[in-house]
Amino acid sequence: MEQIDYDLLAKETELYSGVDIENVVETATEEVIAEMMHTRVERPIHMNDLKNAIQSTQPSTIDWLRTVKNDVKYANQGGLYNEVETFLSRYKRI
Numbered sequence: 001m002e003q004i005d006y007d008l009l010a011k012e013t014e015l016y017s018g019v020d021i022e023n024v025v026e027t028a029t030e031e032v033i034a035e036m037m038h039t040r041v042e043r044p045i046h047m048n049d050l051k052n053a054i055q056s057t058q059p060s061t062i063d064w065l066r067t068v069k070n071d072v073k074y075a076n077q078g079g080l081y082n083e084v085e086t087f088l089s090r091y092k093r094i
Helices: 006-012 018-039 046-054 061-075 082-089
Strands: none
Touching: 006 046, 018 046, 061 082
8 A cells, every 4th residue: 555645735724724635635536536437447535546635726825915915025123023023034925
């Protein structure tokens, strides 16, 4: 049985919400079921299936985080949101 690399999955879905991750698993499951219907060969979900599903989805949190980034940029008087600003600065796509 193929091992699932949970550390890699966590790294590749870092900005994904719980619902986004559920969507990744559902997408991978649907693809495997479609393959099984075509080939009539049952198999488990593999790491590659999950990686492909991640590549075909986007985190839903990006727009919200962009809004937060704007808020932090203009409302961080006194350094109240410094930790949030540090977190957001780690991500180029936000």
